[in-house]
Amino acid sequence: MKSETQKKILLSGAKPSGELHIGNYIGAVKQWVALQETHETFVPIVDLHALTEPQDPAKLREQIIATAADYVALGLDPAKAAIFLQSAVPEHTQLMWILNTLTSVGDLERMVVYKEKITEGKQALAGLFTYPVLMAADILLYKPTVVPVGEDQRQHVELTRTLAHKFNKRFGQTFPIPKELHPEAGKKILSLQDPTKKMSKSHSSLSYIAIADSSEKIRQKIKSAVTDSGNAIKHDPITKPAISNLITIYHAFSGKEIKQIEKDFTNTNYKNFKEALAEVVIEKLKPIQEKRKDLLEHKQKLIDILEEGAEKANAKASETLREVYSKVGLM
């Protein structure tokens, strides 16, 4: 029991509802890659979550496999991390039901992501509303110590903790309380077209840089990124959100400290900085894109990786679900 609570376990996932972009990488996947060295790592592609918004079935299938290619190309190692499809492990939806019986509707009504989607004009479907409960099940099944996510997921992880506490209180200690982790810089990468919004695959393609974007596209998107008034390359998210966002991206892709970037570009202007940034991003993504292309040419290999991942995930998930069913009184 003690050794289980002390074991370092990571769980996190991304929706295959579009192309993975550099916001997903900087805010989440980069942390998974670093932590897979020291943590037992579970990184589902949360395909059931993608269904909370309308998807074209053929396109969804393609995006799922492309997301698996992105995961591996970005550095997740199938020997270290269980990479799998959420839908391949039925315990996710089974635990969701149990958690549903503990979730207060009022808590779900407070979820900012849900409210934002409704404001954007999305239909108020029950699946979209209860999506955080499925996310809580994704997490708690693996009893993780850390959940590395972007800032937009903070409230969902908080709800997960609330549900873990409720379950433990009512049925006895079962779930360790998971902690969300954010990167020091880049927990919220902003849209290139509108720095009041986060970069998102559900907005126009000019607003994000996909992992798979060609060099020309990357140059074009960075060139047309909106900037703030003035011309100085200065990191100040309050008064200069747009240029600060570009500096954060430069930092994440080059490893250079933000202060150093400001110094290096003291006597230049936005245009020069954007040109340099495009080259940094292109250079970093080049080997990733080559690997991605190779993986997509060998889909069977990806399918094998997903099956192997599902097997590892299943072992853990079925153990937790058995424990939960027994504790709540199911036979």
Ligand code: AMP
């Ligand atoms: P999603 O693609 O929405 O499933 O997101 C996958 C992961 O990427 C989650 O941990 C998100 O919090 C993170 N993420 C998504 N968009 C951004 C962004 N613009 N900046 C930082 N992290 C993000």
Ligand code: TRP
């Ligand atoms: N809700 C997350 C997002 O939109 C995706 C997600 C689903 C997730 N289940 C998860 C993230 C479990 C971390 C852990 O980005």
